[in-house]
Amino acid sequence: MHGTPDGAADDGRPWELLDTTLRDGGYAVDFRFETEFVGELLTGLDRTPVRLVELGHGFGFEAERKGAPACTIDLKGWCELAAARLHSTAWGMFAQPEFSSLATLAALCADGMSFVRVGVEAHRVPEVLDYLSTSVELCERVYLNLMKTSDTPAGELAGFLKDIPAGLAGVYVVDSNGSMLPADVERYVRAVAEVTGTVGFHGHDNLGMANANSLAAAQAGASVVDATLDGLGRGAGNASIESLAGILAVQGEDRFGYQELARLAQLCRSTLDVVPEDRRMQVLGGVIGMHSGLFDFVEKTSAEFGLGEAAVMAEAVRIARYEAGRGEVGLAARSIAPKSRLATSATASATGPGQPAGGAR
Secondary structure, eight states: OOOOTTTBOTTSOBOEEEEEEETGGGGGGTTOOOHHHHHHHHHHHHTSSOOEEEESOSSOTTGGGGTOOOOSSOHHHHHHHHHHHOSSOEEEEEEOTTTOOHHHHHHHHHTTOOEEEEEEEGGGGGGGHHHHHHHHHHSSEEEEEEETGGGSOGGGHHHHHTTSOTTOSEEEEEETTSOOOHHHHHHHHHHHHTTOSOEEEEEBOTTSOHHHHHHHHHHHTOSEEEEBGGGOOSTTOBOBHHHHHHHHHHTTOOOSOHHHHHHHHHHHHHHOOOOOOOHHHHHHHHHHTOOGGGHHHHHHHHHHHTOOHHHHHHHHHHHOSSSOOHHHHHHHHHHHSOHHHHHHHHHHHHTOTTOOTTSOO
C-alpha cells in the first residue's frame, strides 16, 4: 500500500524534512550571509522538530578551490555557529569530489558535522566509488546526491549504482533542472529504492512543482525531503519548508512546527537581499530540461549566432548523452545556425572577444 503525504513514506515510516536554506539558499544571495542572521536562523530552526540542517557553500565545501565565489562565512565560522546554536539538530554540508577534500571532510566531522551529501551526476558515480567509500569511513552519515537526476533515464540508474558502498545513509533523487512532474518523481524514487533502502528528494521550482513533487516523493517512499525557508535556492528556488509543514498541519499532523517555520521564512524574506533571476529562462529550463548553471552561456551563444535560446537549449539537450554542457550548447548553435550566420560568427571571433566584425561599436 502506498503511503500518503500526511507524514508516512511508502513503507509506513515517517519521512523527514531537511532544511537547506543556509546551503542551497546561498545561491539566492551570492553566498553572502551575515553571521548575526545565520545565528538567529539556526536558533529558530533548533526550536522546531526539523532535525536535519545543511549549511555552507552552495556548491559544496572548498568550492573556492575551483573558482567559485567565497562565502562570507568560512568553514571555521560555520562550524562555530552550528556548535553554538544547534543543540538538538544534526548539521551537515554538501561536497563534490572534484574539489571537496577528504582531509577537510574528516576535520569537519571532528568539529561536529554529522552528515555530508556528496553530489555527482548519476553516470559519473562509478568514477567516485573510492571517494564515497572513504567518506563512509570518515562521516557518520553519507548521502549520495544524484545531481541532474532527470538527465539519466530511470532505467539506467541501477547500473550506475550497483557498486555503491553499503554504508551509505541514502541516495537522493535531485530535480536540478526543475523539470520533473509528480509521476516522474515517483518513477525515479522507486528506481533508486530498488538499489538502496533510504531515498531522498531535492526539488527545484522552475515549473512551480517543487512542493507537489516533494509530496509525491514521500508518497513513493522517500524518507528525507529537502526544502528551504521561503523556497530560497538556486535558480527558481526549492520546495518551501514552511509550506510543506503547513500542508501536513492542514491534514491534521503538525510534525514540523509550521508556525515557527513560517516566522523564519518571513525573517528571510524581510532580511535577505535576494539576487533577481530571469524568470523566462527558468521556465525554459524547466520545460526543456536544462540546468540553470548554463543559462548565461546559452544566452551568450544564442546571441552570437542570432538564434533563440529555446531552440539552442532544445537541440543541446537532444544531442547530449546525459546532461548537456557547454560543448553541446556550442554544437547545437552551430548545427542549427544558417551558414551565413556561421560565417559572420567566425569572422567576429577572429577579431577578438567582444568585438564584432568591422571593429568596436
